[in-house]
Amino acid sequence: MRSSNPVFSRRGFSRDNGYAGFNTAPQAGGAAVGTQGNPYATGNPYAQPGAGADPYAQNPYAQQGAPQAPVATGNRMTMDDVVMRSAMTLGTVVVGAVLAWALLPVSSTSYGLAIGAALIAFVLAMVQSFKRTASPALILSYAAFEGVFLGVISEMFNTRWSGAPFQAVLGTMAVSGATLLIYKAGWVRVTARYARIGMAIALAFIMVMAVNLLLVVFGVAEDGGLRSMGPLGAIVGIIAIVLGAFFLTLDFKQIEDGIAYGAPREESWLAAFGLTMTLVWIYIEMLRLVAIFSGDD
Numbered sequence: 001m002r003s004s005n006p007v008f009s010r011r012g013f014s015r016d017n018g019y020a021g022f023n024t025a026p027q028a029g030g031a032a033v034g035t036q037g038n039p040y041a042t043g044n045p046y047a048q049p050g051a052g053a054d055p056y057a058q059n060p061y062a063q064q065g066a067p068q069a070p071v072a073t074g075n076r077m078t079m080d081d082v083v084m085r086s087a088m089t090l091g092t093v094v095v096g097a098v099l100a101w102a103l104l105p106v107s108s109t110s111y112g113l114a115i116g117a118a119l120i121a122f123v124l125a126m127v128q129s130f131k132r133t134a135s136p137a138l139i140l141s142y143a144a145f146e147g148v149f150l151g152v153i154s155e156m157f158n159t160r161w162s163g164a165p166f167q168a169v170l171g172t173m174a175v176s177g178a179t180l181l182i183y184k185a186g187w188v189r190v191t192a193r194y195a196r197i198g199m200a201i202a203l204a205f206i207m208v209m210a211v212n213l214l215l216v217v218f219g220v221a222e223d224g225g226l227r228s229m230g231p232l233g234a235i236v237g238i239i240a241i242v243l244g245a246f247f248l249t250l251d252f253k254q255i256e257d258g259i260a261y262g263a264p265r266e267e268s269w270l271a272a273f274g275l276t277m278t279l280v281w282i283y284i285e286m287l288r289l290v291a292i293f294s295g296d297d
Contacts, residue, residue, distance in 0.1 A: 077258050081268035089143045089272040090279065096147020101155045104148075114152035121145035125277065134269035142273070146280055157287055161294045168287040175282055179245045183252050190253035198246045205243060209236075229292050237289040244282035251275050 100117075104110040124142040128135060154165040182188050208226070215221035223229070226236050251274045258267050 075265050076262045077265050077268045077271075079255075079259060081265055082255055082259075082271045085268045085272035086275050089139060089276045092140050092143035093147040093150065093276060093280070096144045097151035097154060098147075100148040100151025104152055104155070106152075106156055106159050110152050111156070114149045117145045117148040117152075121149060125273075128273060134266050134273070136269055139269055139273045139276075143276060146276075150280065150283070153284075154287065157291055161291045164287060164290045164294060167290045168283055171286040171290065172279060172283045175241060175245055175286070176248060176279065179248045180252065183249050188249050190249055195250065198243075198250075202243050202246065205239065227288075229288075234289060234292045237285050237292065240285040241282055241289065244278055244285060247278040247281065248275075251278055 100110075100114075104113060121142050124138055124145065128138045128142065131138070154168075157164045157168075188194075212221060212225045212227060216225050216227075224233065227233055251271065254274070255271045257263075258271065
């Protein structure tokens, strides 16, 4: 799994992951990775172990049996690549959402289709997450089905709380922009400790939400339990949005380091994939939060 979204990423921030550089085992010089706050301080995450002082002395992406050589400059990931792939992926989500909104009127049938689309999107996301390389077709298919799901539920929310989807979009943009500014200003540093603590909280949150869902399904918890449309639901929604901002900082760090260390251009698809999943997370939580604060009007 090589998604930039840590919830679905085998490349994520584990102690023994060479990509993330967060293992704390002593290196050749006796220093531990991440001890100075920079998980990439001791080497290039895109080079094989033992590359030495030259970060491009060995190319992990070269074919077996071929001479080891640096990744060609023209094949390295750039910010333009990330922006273009992200625009394509998010654009596919938007197109799918607009078509679903326009062609699927609110009904039990459209709700069923939305659930089906969400399940398919989840399966596609998991398949891509466990693949060793990026599959543009798989990522764009995920985005299309995710868009159908978002289009249907957005229309449902808009039917009851007029303007909620538009406010949720603005809220998502505000959270994303603020997170980027905070990250670029250096107020948040993505270190090993930061990632481990954040991921522990995120996993605990997901497990609690899964248990809550089971309790609601079996009738033990009423009115959505922790995900109710009341004050408790609002608090949970705010926590979820803060976690979404945390995921964004991990996405930004992966993109920044991928560009700095000359990751192959194909990695930009994984960056777009991770960003899309994170933004979808924030949008859905923002949609619920807007509805809660709008009341039952």
